[in-house]
Amino acid sequence: MSESSSQLTYRAAGVDIDAGDELVERIKPAAKRTMRPEVLAGIGGFGALFEISRKYRQPVLVSGTDGVGTKLKLAFEWNRHDTIGQDLVAMSVNDILVQGAEPLFFLDYFACGKLHVDTAAQVVEGIARGCELAGCALIGGETAEMPGMYPVGEYDLAGFAVGAVEKDAIIDGSRIQPGDVVLGLASSGAHSNGYSLIRRILERSNADVARPFGESGTLGDAIMAPTRIYVKPLLALMQALPVKGLAHITGGGLTDNIPRILKDGLTAVIDRSAWTLPPLFQWLQREGNVADAEMHRVFNCGIGMVVVVAEEHAGSAMALLGAAGESVMAIGRIEATQPGQAQTVVV
Template sequence: MRPEVLAGIGGFGALVEISRKYQEPVLVSGTDGVGTKLKLAFELNRHDTIGIDLVAMSVNDILVQGAEPLFFLDYFATGKLALDTAEAVISGIATGCEQAGCALIGGETAEMPGMYADGEYDLAGFAVGVVEKSKVIGGQAVAAGDVVLGLASSGAHSNGYSLVRKLIELSGIALDSDFHGRPFADAVMAPTRIYVKPLLSLMQALAVKGMAHITGGGITGNLPRCLPDGVAARIDASSWTRPPLFDWLQQAGNVEPGEMLRTFNCGIGMCVVVAAADAQSAVAHLQASGETVWQIGEIVARPAGAEQVLYS
């Protein structure tokens, strides 16, 4: 819950006012699902963290434009409602909202016989946040000489799971087998990290020029979304520690390094662009907030005809 919520669950619509601390409030919205990671949840009968994934995909998206998430609504659809499963899923959604500091103000549970196989369901959700108009982060201020910081992911988050599932099938790996000291299922089902509170705090402390949530398309596809046309990001792919899951995926599928960086987050769930003079302070601030962070690259003038992400 948040103080802005006037009427929550129970009505046909939920009422939320915009805090008076904003002089020129801009609403920022985002929507997403969890994708085929749900298939692994069904197979493992593990539904308690998939709701965190759902919230994370939307709140991390609106965060990168400087927005503080205000509220979240979910849509849960199934053929026949299994109360234990629904309770586990919605409990995870509530946990994700708590991590993001936003209110869970309602949603929809739809029972549609014949639409889904027994024991299966689909999830979607959306978040709405608010940012002061003068503080919207669009990347226009990014310039050559700035620094790119990478915040550690918890794993594959919620992207690339069609390939993940295919490689699990082809390799024959047991989901309960030991994988670097924990069950493989724990590594592959680790919930998406929610970066809201540490990055909102960072934005209060110093000027953040650009941010990119690293989802489908990896760093290659997402970092350019916060870069102006005249610059590129030169990224050192050896500058951070990859979780063992990505090494396994690359080996199991014989995936080229460039394709890995276009498909998975490869250990970086969020990129943050700051001035070089602020980089050390930003790293210290994020580490104090519990994040693992590396300086993974720099912004350079974009060579003619070059891509906007250059790897070294």
């Protein structure tokens, strides 16, 4: 029988169903660690079932989706897949958190040209770890093996989070007013933003990423540090005192994200001397010859989450967040916008 007339199989075409089944079995224990009582059916079915808790009187569902950008390219290049899953979870749960929502469940989408079970399992373990930190259930997902769609050894990730908040507890920034205090919660690094620029800086500097780099271990460790998840400390803070606004500092940095929670006529004046620029960002700015304004617009510069509270609550908020393990600083104030002034000014 000629090769052209021989029987073909899905495996011969590049899709290994058995590998997909093996991955499902490998990740079930990780997903099980994240379960919540509201999960009625999770991994393995055609759809996951989640019951809204009766603790909510008027629940509003809040959803978010994101990926991890070109940080993935470094994960491929450096063969570091164990933390990228936490990045994926963080980008969505931190986003829905800023509206006051408690993350309830998370789904992931993992797409590749050829499924390598060990690599995919590392990624999903990281996703499960992120879900545990956020207190949400890894309730399902999709693994897509698509020959010819991705270069050998590469994959893509997307994540989807759903949370809930009482209708009368939604945080939308509408109560922010002049005199309020802007608090900054420390980031764990660059999180998952600005990596196209980081990669260019790495190319220009020809840096040895295996060299020691401060308390982070190596330079590579500092660059790949997983995104911090702020869910549990901030949910506790919301229960303790009025939080007027929250901004997740992602792409766009401080200057583009804070205005998203401010009404017209208000400006956040950020005091850059209120915190020390972490070593990673010092290195990036120096090696890339990056201007201050560009740093503030591209990177979080050491501030991963912004919290706006009334002046009388600022001290209590800082104490509560500090007791929960967060490094928190008063980094600015809300003022009435002056003519020609932007809604966030770094001074």
